Amino acid sequence: MNTLLTWEGLCLALLWSVFCRSVRADKTTKLDVRLALLAVGTAALAGMAAPAYGWLPDWVTLLIVGAIVFMQIVMAQHWRHGVPTQFVKDIHRPKRRVGDAS
């Protein structure tokens, strides 16, 4: 039961991290970044639903997803002022974010 709750919590955290980044993203964001966000979000949703179909996570899976969630939390600081400059399409890059060099 604890494993299941931990798993659902981790998947929810992963989905929330994708949601927050997707709110910041728009058409000026690179396509591969948006596809990556979609892939991670879909994986988190699939993970949340999988126990309903009889699948249960083991501790290795929990460890991996936990590490990914931790990484998302650490990397969130780069999204604080919007999409990181490296993830913006080249034609939209100048002056896109507050504090960016023009």
Next chain:
Amino acid sequence: MAEPIIQTAAAGVSLVTVATAVAGPLAGPYLVIMLGSVSGGLWALSNTTLTTRTQGALLMLRCILTAVLLTALIAALLGAYFKIPVTELYGVVSLVIGMLGNRWQDIIDAVRDRIRLVISTGGATKPETGGKE
């Protein structure tokens, strides 16, 4: 004397059992539609310029509600046309509906233009050439 706690627990368990038995088969398709629409909504979210999370949440809610309303209808139409079991289309259809996000106006405009074209040409697929061969 009766023990109310045990009776309440038994009633609770039986309620859950009955609810699961009744709602379980109905919940499956809705779960698939929900997952598909949230997944598609994430794409719509990353494609739209938003300033706050509240706006994002409202967009997601719109995607999910639209998918819940339209998926069964569209899947039934597509299933009848392509001879595919309807339940197998729920995921894909809800995903596409979610991905559309705020672009329904474009689709409605395209359908309206198409209908106008069909009406103005009298059902002909190509515009008339005026008899020039």
